[in-house]
Amino acid sequence: MKVLNNKTNETSEIPVKGFFVAIGHKPNTDIFENMIDMDEVGYIKTKPGTSYTNIEGVFASGDAQDRIYRQAVTAAGTGCMAALDAERYLTEKEII
Ligand SMILES: Cc1cc2nc3c(=O)[nH]c(=O)nc-3n(C[C@H](O)[C@H](O)[C@H](O)COP(=O)(O)OP(=O)(O)OC[C@H]3O[C@@H](n4cnc5c(N)ncnc54)[C@H](O)[C@@H]3O)c2cc1C
Secondary structure, eight states: OEETTTTOOOOOEOOOSOOOOOOOSOOSSSGGGGOOOOOSSSOOOOOEEESSSSSSSSSSOOOGTTTSOOOHHHHHHHHHHHHHHHHHHHHTTTOO
């Protein structure tokens, strides 16, 4: 594998038979900046064990909120939590 370091412009070769590309270490949450509490990287903060953000009626899940696991199955799980939290919120508010 030929590697180009785009900071130093140096190239190198690594003898491998395969590799896994891990990309995207910053969540795509910029549009919520200054609206919802986030950590220093941009992950939306939630109350531990829930999908509750600091804004009433706004719930966060998946890669936008999870800085540790960042996997499809955990995104689906927290997505389900957020959907249930949202449904309960709407029911409590008698919106649905
Ligand atoms: C290269 C790679 C390999 C991976 N391999 C694995 C793996 O093997 N196993 C595994 O479990 N996980 C893997 N993952 C991680 C997994 O893909 C993510 O954890 C999962 O997709 C997160 O789901 P999500 O719904 O939170 O976010 P996403 O899947 O990123 O969905 C976010 C959605 O929001 C949309 N969106 C963004 N901004 C806006 C906007 N402003 N308005 C409207 N829509 C918007 C996007 O278009 C996208 O459809 C991999 C990820 C990458 C990048």
